[in-house]
Amino acid sequence: MIIDAKGLDHRTLNEKIRESNDSITINGCCGQRFIAAGMSDCIIRVNGIPGNALGAYLNGAEITVGSNAQDAVGDTMNEGLIVIHGNIGDAAGYAMRGGRLFVKGNAGYRAGIHMKEYKNKIPVMVIGGVAGSFLGEYQAGGIIIVLGLNAKEKPLTGNFPCTGMHGGKVFLRGNCENIRFPDQISAKIATDEELEEISEYIKEYCFLFGGDPNDMMKTPFTLLTPDSKNPYKQMYVAN
Amino acid sequence: MGVEFIYPEFEVIRNENRCIACRVCERQCANEVHFFNTEHSVMVSDESKCVNCQRCVSLCPTRALKIVKSDCTLRENSNWENDTIKEIYKQANSGGVLLSSMGNPRPMPVYWDKILINASQVTNPPLDPPREPMETRVFLGRKPEKIERDETDKLKCEIPPQIELSMPVMFSAMSYGSISYNAHASLARAATEIGILYNTGEGGLHEDFYRYGKNTVVQVASGRFGVYKDYLEAGAAIEIKMGQGAKPGIGGHLPGAKIIGDVSKTRMIPEGSDAISPAPHHDIYSIEDLRQLVFSLKEATEYKKPIMVKVAAVHNIAAIASGIARSGADIIAIDGFRGGTGAAPTRIRDNVGIPIELALAAVDQRLRDEGIRNNISLVIGGSVRSSADVVKAIALGADACYIATAALLALGCHLCRTCQSGKCNWGIATQNPELVKRLNPDIGSKRLVNLMNAWRHEIKEFMGGMGINSIEALRGNRLMLRGIGMTEKELEILGISHAGE
Numbered sequence: 001m002i003i004d005a006k007g008l009d010h011r012t013l014n015e016k017i018r019e020s021n022d023s024i025t026i027n028g029c030c031g032q033r034f035i036a037a038g039m040s041d042c043i044i045r046v047n048g049i050p051g052n053a054l055g056a057y058l059n060g061a062e063i064t065v066g067s068n069a070q071d072a073v074g075d076t077m078n079e080g081l082i083v084i085h086g087n088i089g090d091a092a093g094y095a096m097r098g099g100r101l102f103v104k105g106n107a108g109y110r111a112g113i114h115m116k117e118y119k120n121k122i123p124v125m126v127i128g129g130v131a132g133s134f135l136g137e138y139q140a141g142g143i144i145i146v147l148g149l150n151a152k153e154k155p156l157t158g159n160f161p162c163t164g165m166h167g168g169k170v171f172l173r174g175n176c177e178n179i180r181f182p183d184q185i186s187a188k189i190a191t192d193e194e195l196e197e198i199s200e201y202i203k204e205y206c207f208l209f210g211g212d213p214n215d216m217m218k219t220p221f222t223l224l225t226p227d228s229k230n231p232y233k234q235m236y237v238a239n
Numbered sequence: 240m241g242v243e244f245i246y247p248e249f250e251v252i253r254n255e256n257r258c259i260a261c262r263v264c265e266r267q268c269a270n271e272v273h274f275f276n277t278e279h280s281v282m283v284s285d286e287s288k289c290v291n292c293q294r295c296v297s298l299c300p301t302r303a304l305k306i307v308k309s310d311c312t313l314r315e316n317s318n319w320e321n322d323t324i325k326e327i328y329k330q331a332n333s334g335g336v337l338l339s340s341m342g343n344p345r346p347m348p349v350y351w352d353k354i355l356i357n358a359s360q361v362t363n364p365p366l367d368p369p370r371e372p373m374e375t376r377v378f379l380g381r382k383p384e385k386i387e388r389d390e391t392d393k394l395k396c397e398i399p400p401q402i403e404l405s406m407p408v409m410f411s412a413m414s415y416g417s418i419s420y421n422a423h424a425s426l427a428r429a430a431t432e433i434g435i436l437y438n439t440g441e442g443g444l445h446e447d448f449y450r451y452g453k454n455t456v457v458q459v460a461s462g463r464f465g466v467y468k469d470y471l472e473a474g475a476a477i478e479i480k481m482g483q484g485a486k487p488g489i490g491g492h493l494p495g496a497k498i499i500g501d502v503s504k505t506r507m508i509p510e511g512s513d514a515i516s517p518a519p520h521h522d523i524y525s526i527e528d529l530r531q532l533v534f535s536l537k538e539a540t541e542y543k544k545p546i547m548v549k550v551a552a553v554h555n556i557a558a559i560a561s562g563i564a565r566s567g568a569d570i571i572a573i574d575g576f577r578g579g580t581g582a583a584p585t586r587i588r589d590n591v592g593i594p595i596e597l598a599l600a601a602v603d604q605r606l607r608d609e610g611i612r613n614n615i616s617l618v619i620g621g622s623v624r625s626s627a628d629v630v631k632a633i634a635l636g637a638d639a640c641y642i643a644t645a646a647l648l649a650l651g652c653h654l655c656r657t658c659q660s661g662k663c664n665w666g667i668a669t670q671n672p673e674l675v676k677r678l679n680p681d682i683g684s685k686r687l688v689n690l691m692n693a694w695r696h697e698i699k700e701f702m703g704g705m706g707i708n709s710i711e712a713l714r715g716n717r718l719m720l721r722g723i724g725m726t727e728k729e730l731e732i733l734g735i736s737h738a739g740e
Contacts (some may be wrong), residue, residue, distance in 0.1 A: 237335030
């Protein structure tokens with residue numbers, strides 16, 4: 001099923017997606033927001049540039065975007081897969097609680113903030129390039145991986161990564177000596193055992209966008225974890 | 240001890256002639272105030288642990304107990320009050336931020352108490368509720384701006400989604416985690432029976448309560464706990480929490496100690512991990528951003544549910560409300576500075592925000608002036624204590640009121656203001672299974688239904704007295720109100736005349 005998005009507003013476009021069968025191609029997408037919000041059983045290919053909040057509350061659907069995407073991709077995503085063959089804007093994967101989000105290129109500010117996890121439901125975000133400031137702010141669970149491909153001299157993340165982090169893991173491909181982490185984060189080089197956890201996602205990234213997973217794993221990864229899952233515990237006195 | 244000692248606030252007075260040493264008080268007190276001295280075969284107490292929740296007093300079979308405020312006080316000083324000095328001691332002892340529960344207890348103005356309601360005399364005679372139909376039903380949601388017809392001249396009857404309430408009251412947001420399973424069960428069942436809505440708060444919706452969905456507002460806060468498609472679908476409306484009256488500008492924080500069992504599962508975060516809702520939504524920095532969240536929720540639920548936006552009453556509330564009304568939201572909820580909380584920094588609770596009465600009047604007026612009042616419904620909360628407060632709120636311009644403290648009182652809360660301890664002896668603000676089972680949802684929901692039925696009857700009496708037979712005709716009808724003991728400015732903001740005018 002092919003939908004020509006030209007001239008359609010987001011409400012009409014989403015109605016057409018809901019009416020369609022399992023496999024959908026959207027052509028001529030030009031900034032329509034909220035594509036596939038809350039959807040579960042469909043596979044969507046987007047040609048053109050989708051607008052903000054692509055795949056918000058996504059509940060199992062699979063979305064592939066052939067180019068860049070804008071802000072708030074996968075906002076509060078629950079299940080499913082989002083693949084972006086380009087860069088994404090700010091606040092991607094906000095409060096994501098399941099599913100996988102792969103970005104070939106760079107991510108803007110606040111990627112993966114407040115991601116969370118519960119038992120075996122662990123969201124994963126893989127950023128092929130570099131991430132902007134505030135990566136993984138308030139992170140409460142899940143896995144964020146930044147590969148730094150074609151990063152050249154750029155640091156893997158901007159300023160203030162993982163501020164307020166109290167759960168989950170961030171893997172940055174490199175030794176990250178040029179990045180300043182907040183005090184409540186422990187940063188160390190990941191062991192082979194720890195890297196085992198992300199190897200399948202690296203493989204999936206390479207399968208989607210090309211590259212050799214073994215080559216990628218040759219560079220050491222920095223693993224960031226919070227010191228405490230109760231960062232506010234000592235601050236109060238009962239009154 | 241020594242310099243760190245703070246004399247206990249309360250004394251436990253036990254009438255030894257009445258005490259039969261049955262040890263009920265000991266078993267009932269989670270704070271471990273009472274214990275049995277085997278050597279002398281008498282009950283004794285450690286009043287330093289007492290929070291004055293009145294549980295032991297209420298359950299003592301011989302009425303042998305009372306709790307009184309200690310008269311051991313520091314030297315009287317109108318500037319440095321006892322509490323103020325003790326707060327300094329607590330902070331000097333610990334270095335901690337003072338943390339309190341429930342609404343602001345300070346003697347700040349309560350404008351409800353300075354407003355009087357009209358009644359008909361001689362002309363436009365009063366109505367008698369028992370024999371005349373009185374309508375207390377309200378519909379919340381965006382109302383059509385004009386009547387539209389299709390090509391065949393037929394009326395277009397499609398209107399934006401509405402919530403129907405049998406009376407203009409809802410139970411406001413209290414999360415599962417901050418209050419117990421049985422407290423939520425009581426609220427959900429009572430709301431269903433009364434025909435109103437309760438609110439999940441920001442902690443998600445327990446799987447057992449999805450069946451009360453038609454009477455549920457599901458909340459989406461900055462932490463997005465428990466938010467996913469089924470949750471959004473479950474509710475009759477979705478509320479975006481931007482702020483809370485008890486702690487404007489402050490986020491939520493449920494300590495890891497309370498994230499156990501089903502609370503952890505409902506929030507979808509690991510046991511023992513803090514549940515932190517940041518102060519801002521980190522994707523909302525403007526009305527346009529708010530609009531994006533509003534419409535993402537509408538898209539995810541196919542435009543079938545009204546979207547509410549809840550904010551705290553703060554200084555520029557009229558302008559903020561105008562922005563929210565233009566964001567695509569269907570209902571705005573405003574929470575005044577006396578609103579309750581499971582825990583908030585004392586200083587924030589007692590010093591930030593403005594009274595709901597003034598905020599309500601200012602917002603209603605602003606939306607009318609801008610011609611957008613019908614675009615949005617207005618729900619207010621932040622210490623609505625009685626049916627009289629409800630009637631005054633409606634006449635000042637609200638569509639409905641949110642109540643929470645009043646509902647908790649109906650469930651047994653004695654306002655001891657120590658919710659943050661998690662040791663609520665009444666089974667409300669606790670996750671301890673032994674304490675939770677003290678609140679029986681059969682009794683709890685019945686008491687809430689009683690309270691609301693009583694209020695509905697009183698509201699009808701007020702309406703009848705004013706010669707008004709529909710609550711809709713009371714909304715924004717400020718001619719029905721007069722102020723006493725207020726300044727010109729206060730009357731101007733409230734948009735009412737002084738008594739006698």
